Amino acid sequence: MSEPSHHPTHESRQSLWRLIVSPTIWAAHFLLSYITAAIWCEKVAGRDGPLTGARVAIAIYTVVALVGIAINGWGGWRRHSYGAGEVPHDADTPEDRHRFLGFATLLLAALSAIAVLFAALVVIFFNDCR
Amino acid sequence: MLRSFCHSRFNATLALIGGSGVQSSLDPAGREAERIAALFWWMTGGTVVIWLSMVALAFYAIHARPEAHTEKRARLFIIGGGALVPTVVLGGLLTYGLSMLPDLIAKAPDGSLRIAVTGEQWWWRVRYVLPEGGEVVTANEIRLPVGEPVQFDLDSPDVIHSFWIPTIGGKMDMIPGRQTRLVLHPTRTGTFRGVCAEYCGASHTYMAFYAVVMEKADFKRWLEEQRQPAAEPVDPLTKQGREHFLANGCSACHTVRGIGADGLVGPDLTHLGSRLSLGAGFLPNDLETLTRWIARTNEVKPGVHMPHFRMLPADELHALAAYLASLK
Numbered sequence: 001m002s003e004p005s006h007h008p009t010h011e012s013r014q015s016l017w018r019l020i021v022s023p024t025i026w027a028a029h030f031l032l033s034y035i036t037a038a039i040w041c042e043k044v045a046g047r048d049g050p051l052t053g054a055r056v057a058i059a060i061y062t063v064v065a066l067v068g069i070a071i072n073g074w075g076g077w078r079r080h081s082y083g084a085g086e087v088p089h090d091a092d093t094p095e096d097r098h099r100f101l102g103f104a105t106l107l108l109a110a111l112s113a114i115a116v117l118f119a120a121l122v123v124i125f126f127n128d129c130r
Numbered sequence: 131m132l133r134s135f136c137h138s139r140f141n142a143t144l145a146l147i148g149g150s151g152v153q154s155s156l157d158p159a160g161r162e163a164e165r166i167a168a169l170f171w172w173m174t175g176g177t178v179v180i181w182l183s184m185v186a187l188a189f190y191a192i193h194a195r196p197e198a199h200t201e202k203r204a205r206l207f208i209i210g211g212g213a214l215v216p217t218v219v220l221g222g223l224l225t226y227g228l229s230m231l232p233d234l235i236a237k238a239p240d241g242s243l244r245i246a247v248t249g250e251q252w253w254w255r256v257r258y259v260l261p262e263g264g265e266v267v268t269a270n271e272i273r274l275p276v277g278e279p280v281q282f283d284l285d286s287p288d289v290i291h292s293f294w295i296p297t298i299g300g301k302m303d304m305i306p307g308r309q310t311r312l313v314l315h316p317t318r319t320g321t322f323r324g325v326c327a328e329y330c331g332a333s334h335t336y337m338a339f340y341a342v343v344m345e346k347a348d349f350k351r352w353l354e355e356q357r358q359p360a361a362e363p364v365d366p367l368t369k370q371g372r373e374h375f376l377a378n379g380c381s382a383c384h385t386v387r388g389i390g391a392d393g394l395v396g397p398d399l400t401h402l403g404s405r406l407s408l409g410a411g412f413l414p415n416d417l418e419t420l421t422r423w424i425a426r427t428n429e430v431k432p433g434v435h436m437p438h439f440r441m442l443p444a445d446e447l448h449a450l451a452a453y454l455a456s457l458k
Contacts, residue, residue: 048237087205114217118224125228130235130311 018105021072022112029065029116033058033123041129048128055123062120066113073109076102153323155296159343161315162299165230172226176219187211234300238281238313245272246283249291249304251330252337252434253397253410258353259283266357267385269397270410272324272341274298274316275349282312292328295341301327316343323411332433338411359388360400360457371453374446378439386457396436403457421451 040054041047079102080087082095089100151157158164199207238244241261248255258266272295274280284293286304293312294301297320302312326337344352363369372389375381381391385398408415408423409431423430425440425447439447 110213114221118221121224121228125232127232130237 016101018072018075019101019108022069022105022109025065025068025072026112026115029061030119032061033119036061037123037129045129048130050128051123051126058120058123062116065116069109069113069116073106073113076105076107076109078102080106151297152321153296153325157297159316159318159320159322160295160298161317162234162313163297164317165234166300169227169230173223176223180219235311236313237311238279242279242281242313243275244281244283246285247272247293247304249284249286249293249326249330249337251288252326252333252431254337254339255397258356266353267398268356268401268405269399270339270407271405272339273349273352274314274341274343275346276316276319276343278346279313279315282314284310284312289330290328291326291330291337293324294327295322295324297322298341298343303328319343319345321406325411333431336410336412336431338407340406340411342406355404356401360386363453363456367449368453368456371449371451371456374442374450375453378442378446378450380450383436399454399457401457403455415455417451417455420455421447424450 036057037051037054040051040057041049044053045051080089080099082099082102085091085096085099087103089096089103155163156167156170158167244259246257246259246265248257254270254272256268256270256272258268260266282293282302284302284304285308286306288306290306291304292301293304295314298316299312299314302310304310320343322341322343324339324341326334328334330337363372375386376389376391381389381393383393383395385392385394385400387398387400391399403415405415407413408419413419413423413430425438425442427434427436427438429438439450442450
């Protein structure tokens, strides 16, 4: 017997979009940080000027990105932990597909969080626009 | 003292393993090159440790414990070895590398020697900016005082080049339309080789130069000599050569200070005879090579902008080369 359509594991409620939320946040963080630093150094601080304003902005982007990734990752964790299934969630059932998508979302969130931290690491070491 | 002894032994060992020479990053003669060499050896050490760990794991899986593992243990291997350890190792290397960068790209202190180098297809225009104003122009060779920071202001009028003296420091691109900067601290005297490290056209391979690190007093004397106008010819052959230089239009492209030759298209030749090489670091600076260079320029260096002068009679070529060689 299939689950009712409002049930969390029902096929109509599964979406691949949640998988790419975290990598998209990572890409947006990278792009925003890059553009902010470029505009700051070119238009505001000058070639040897301090990076202060851009560092603050990148710190804010980083916190926002990590919170977004954490929320998405938490959603993935909940789907991964649904019921009593064990990884690798490869059974041909709606429940295991539900868990598998959650697990993949969780792993991509972890990867994206590390990538965001690696990108943000740069502004810890650089004080100016050189 | 023990520390200093150990340090020198360590450096000697590194040079032995890494090779030495006028163009080796692993035989450093500059503060920046020392840090880059250290980074290289740390990376190499890390790679060896990772490789040995992988071999040990393979041995463990095949010989020590060939039976199936519990799921928990297998997961520990996958998450630990496949995700945690690489993340920690990469994070560590990234942090170590980034922590080096601010010093490597720092501006030289005020009052430091400044040298403006322009990369052109396929040679180097070199200008020493004097603190009291004015500049000393030369080409295809760079001389530096030992133990002092030197700031290079780099640019290019044609295509992207890259300025690199591996033994003294890192490389920096020379980009048309903008000025880039590189600061080097030579730590020992010697003659080293620099190259263009960005493919820039047909004769990219032949775009090199010698970098001579000298004692401070020697450098000061050399710079003062380079500041002087060209030496007056003292014998009939070189006098004749000077006349040929002017009559054949060489001065439209080349500067020889003191004789009214002020062309800016090609390298300044005021002290050509004192340089270690011809054609930008790849030919010996002797009379025979100089004659061949003038007569068959394009054969010697493909694509070079200077036209050949093989139409000149042999005696004129000889006199011209003798004059240029006399410009010490």
